[in-house]
Amino acid sequence: MIFPFETLVAEHREVGLVVETLIGFGFGFTLERAGFGRAQKLAAQFYGSDMTVFKVMFSAIVTAMLGLVVASGLGLADFKAVADSASSSTYLWPMIVGGFALGVGFIVSGYCPGTSWVAMASGKLDGLATVAGVVVGQVVYAELEWRPILKGFHESGDLGNLYLWELLHLPPRMGPAIVAIAVAVMAVGCFVGAEKLERMLSSRADPAAQASAAGRPGRVVFAGFATAAILGAVLLALPTGTQAHGREAISISQMDLARRILDAPWKVRVVDLRDLKDCAVRRIPGSECVPADKLATLQLAYAGTNRDLVLVGASDLPSIPPQAVAFPGRVYTLAGGFRGWEAFALAPPAPPSPGASPADLEEYRVRAGLNSAMTGMKAAPPPPPPTAAPSGPRKGGGGCGG
């Protein structure tokens, strides 16, 4: 895999920031040229006479989606890896309510947060006012989101990183391509409908909201979508895809894992790959003892993705074992393995000084909790016997299984 260039977010961060500025330049330039610096043109979307917002947004979504499918098919990138790193996980209820509220704010202000920056840059004072409003709204909500009054709602409907192809139970390899083709077909159908609707409604001539018909460029774009869709599907159907190369192990630090098993143990599944008798003596709280040769019995390829998988070896694991490669969710390996973990968790943390910052206090709380869990009076219960393997692949979804 060539893309993305991970050094641009790590050691060559400065170069990455320059690249981001250039990407932003392209973003701002195209938004302006599409007409998105003009409030009337954006608002016209909601009066039916000018569907530019809809056309531009869906063309952009289809283009980027098909482009990434083709790049994945060529082995240049991995659709799911990019999706995991660039999209946020799904919090269904806040996203539905937030989306509705954002639509309301859109028609009231005439911009969305991104286009208000463009309007401001092109001298529109109402754009500047919207930018100021967004700043206030962001800070006020950030003040409230972690307090008891909003916390429950803000974190409701947490489905993790959930994608359309998973929702439709499509295979992980072909799924993104199948959904992309379906979305492209749907978008072209909607574009044809939008053109008809505009012709019907724009008889009330409104010079500020002049719709431009699809014309020849439109047909060229549609043909391009079709070509990219077919190309992506064919490339992914070929056996030499990205996922045949195996995947690289992402390392998780001891502190990060400690935070996760203490704060949100339901979102992580820790599998200890050491010998059963070592694992029985001492292990990470909440971990399962599954020796490396028994890993196949977990049927990880069919496991749900709501928990991230953390693999623990005696020391650093050089690569992800083949039985875990097919796991559809995220796979981490514990940095330093169990030996490093023991050194980290068995040393009692030094109590923080009176004036310690909240971050230090929080770190102390995690380490102290961990230390007492590992060394406390209560001995760890004996490891559960390995359960018999189910006869066939388990179906995903439905209840709490998985």
Add this chain to the structure above:
Amino acid sequence: MERNPNRFWNPYLAGVALGLVLLTAFLVMGKGLGASNASLRVGVTALEAVAPSHVAHTPPLAKTTSDGHPLDNWLVFEVVGVLLGGFVAAYTSGRLKKEILKGPHIGSGARIALAVGGGAIMGAAARMSRGCTSGQALTGGALQSVGAWAFMLSVFAGGYALAYAMRREWR
């Protein structure tokens, strides 16, 4: 090159151009596009000048300072790029002009007040849904995130629901 402020790119070609920018962000940076988080960082910068200890004790605000200065972040650099790109595009198309955009039946003061109010609603909403039309609908939509698609449909629903009530501002 002729400059006609009322001429825009063909919407489908503009969409493809925007999609290619987004695809570049995916492939080169492994990230998408975003517009609203930079606003939070601007707000935190202002708040830090007035009440630094309050920022340190409010986790969502303190999180923006974890890498040092709240403005030292890729999303801020991206928005600086958006401002430059928007400025150049507006200048070269003859749309760079200090003005207030509104419908014919509304005063400037009312329009500005509505812009601030609508902006504040959007700011809170974008925080609630972990992203706005750029970070959630466009980026998440292209990556087939379920939440992003639920968000996108809700945005259109919200806009159409209030369009009739707001018609005096635009028509």
